[in-house]
Amino acid sequence: MKEEILNADFLDIINIVRLQYGYDFTGYAQASIKRRLLRFMGHMRLSSVFELKHRLVNDQEFFSRLVQYITVNVTEMFRDPQFYRTLREQVLPKLAAYPNIKIWHAGCSTGEEVFSMAILLQEAGLLSRTKIYATDLNPANLEKAVTGILPLDNMKDFTQNYIQSGGLADFSNYYTARYDNVLIKKELREHIVFFQHNLVTDKVFNEFQLICCRNVFIYFNRELQNSVLQLFYDSLSPRGYLAMGIKETMRFADIHRKFEVVHAQHKIYRRKE
Amino acid sequence: MNNRFDVIVIGGSAGSLLVLTEILDALPHQLAPPVVIVLHRLRNVQSEMGRLLSTRRKIVEPEDKEPVREHCIYLAPQNYHLMVEAERTFMLDYSELVNYSRPSIDVTFSSIAEVYGARTLGILLSGANKDGAEGLCQIMAAGGTGLVQDPRTASFEAMPQAAIDMCPGVIPLGIEDIKKFIIGET
Numbered sequence: 001m002k003e004e005i006l007n008a009d010f011l012d013i014i015n016i017v018r019l020q021y022g023y024d025f026t027g028y029a030q031a032s033i034k035r036r037l038l039r040f041m042g043h044m045r046l047s048s049v050f051e052l053k054h055r056l057v058n059d060q061e062f063f064s065r066l067v068q069y070i071t072v073n074v075t076e077m078f079r080d081p082q083f084y085r086t087l088r089e090q091v092l093p094k095l096a097a098y099p100n101i102k103i104w105h106a107g108c109s110t111g112e113e114v115f116s117m118a119i120l121l122q123e124a125g126l127l128s129r130t131k132i133y134a135t136d137l138n139p140a141n142l143e144k145a146v147t148g149i150l151p152l153d154n155m156k157d158f159t160q161n162y163i164q165s166g167g168l169a170d171f172s173n174y175y176t177a178r179y180d181n182v183l184i185k186k187e188l189r190e191h192i193v194f195f196q197h198n199l200v201t202d203k204v205f206n207e208f209q210l211i212c213c214r215n216v217f218i219y220f221n222r223e224l225q226n227s228v229l230q231l232f233y234d235s236l237s238p239r240g241y242l243a244m245g246i247k248e249t250m251r252f253a254d255i256h257r258k259f260e261v262v263h264a265q266h267k268i269y270r271r272k273e
Numbered sequence: 274m275n276n277r278f279d280v281i282v283i284g285g286s287a288g289s290l291l292v293l294t295e296i297l298d299a300l301p302h303q304l305a306p307p308v309v310i311v312l313h314r315l316r317n318v319q320s321e322m323g324r325l326l327s328t329r330r331k332i333v334e335p336e337d338k339e340p341v342r343e344h345c346i347y348l349a350p351q352n353y354h355l356m357v358e359a360e361r362t363f364m365l366d367y368s369e370l371v372n373y374s375r376p377s378i379d380v381t382f383s384s385i386a387e388v389y390g391a392r393t394l395g396i397l398l399s400g401a402n403k404d405g406a407e408g409l410c411q412i413m414a415a416g417g418t419g420l421v422q423d424p425r426t427a428s429f430e431a432m433p434q435a436a437i438d439m440c441p442g443v444i445p446l447g448i449e450d451i452k453k454f455i456i457g458e459t
Contacts, residue, residue, distance in 0.1 A: 004387070029358060029364045031384050032364060035366075036368070072366070072368040074368055215367045218337045218365045218366060225338070245367070247336050247337055248337050252338050
């Protein structure tokens with residue numbers, strides 16, 4: 001893979017996607033998206049950027065595959081166990097003060113981290129009065145997430161993560177295994193609603209006490225990070241929590257003044273009044 | 274001061290820890306170009322790698338969008354790919370493993386090659402797979418310089434050997450000579 005995508009071609013591709021299909025990748029971090037476009041070309045055995053553009057203009061199915069491929073859908077349960085431990089110990093006790101709890105999980109991918117959150121809430125005795133709104137821009141991810149089915153292979157790692165996050169239960173109580181897959185228990189899933197929401201183009205849709213958006217900001221450039229942080233600010237109740245990925249930071253965004261730091265290392269913030 | 278390179282990027286895997294420490298401890302304080310290190314590491318295990326690597330120099334795991342600064346040594350955080358954007362800020366990426374690795378050396382090398390081009394010095398150390406070889410080729414194709422740890426001196430020769438096989442013009446050196454090469458640039 002020695003080819004590269006010239007800037008002019010890159011902008012063409014972004015424009016076709018935006019104007020013809022309504023997905024706006026203008027504010028995405030270029031290093032990553034260019035690499036993924038090249039990988040997609042290799043995967044589809046395209047010989048040139050011209051061919052990519054040509055098929056993009058003429059073939060809707062091709063576009064769907066492109067979106068599926070260039071957006072990152074990698075996730076795991078209890079990713080960064082220490083973060084979940086902090087959530088468990090420092091945030092959930094505060095949420096317990098609310099009669100009804102609303103949580104937005106933005107960029108939920110195939111649902112693994114949402115199920116993790118549901119488990120934490122269950123263990124804190126809060127799940128029955130919580131609703132989790134889990135959104136992603138990629139419909140294929142959501143279709144998968146709704147099923148609650150995960151590959152059995154991953155459960156060993158996920159169990160380790162769960163234990164490191166301070167989980168004391170038998171992790172296998174939370175799913176039933178069948179052949180090569182597991183099904184996440186229905187009691188956990190019935191408090192989650194999955195639907196499509198694009199952080200770039202869609203707006204505020206509710207008010208939340210906690211927004212979880214982890215490893216999504218890294219794919220955005222600074223301007224877009226700023227505008228999405230504003231969207232989150234507007235979607236949080238006063239003193240509501242925002243959790244980001246542990247290598248993400250809001251210190252380069254002006255809006256950070258409107259948040260206070262709850263846990264610097266695990267990137268948990270709180271909206272000021 | 275240094276006038277050939279704007280960045281030094283070092284990749285390593287199995288058997289690279291000690292030689293990397295040696296190189297880092299030999300780096301002169303006045304060395305201007307940022308040093309970016311990519312090591313294959315365990316995932317989701319709390320790691321004190323930055324402190325393990327050098328007692329003499331501060332090593333930073335960059336956060337997303339952090340500017341790449343002169344006189345700094347950076348280590349790719351565990352479980353992320355590390356890239357550099359055109360405006361010379363770091364970008365982290367949590368996508369699929371590349372060459373069974375995240376961070377992948379290829380991903381970082383190739384992104385740095387694109388941004389720094391001929392002003393890149395890439396160094397590949399001991400390792401048991403071939404991650405980094407393609408990235409080193411890309412650094413050299415962009416006009417940069419590629420060094421590998423001489424496979425005869427490496428605990429695991431596969432990684433430097435893959436680069437020698439894949440990229441013509443790559444220079445194999447013993448650790449002392451790698452140190453001298455970098456110091457000679459200051």
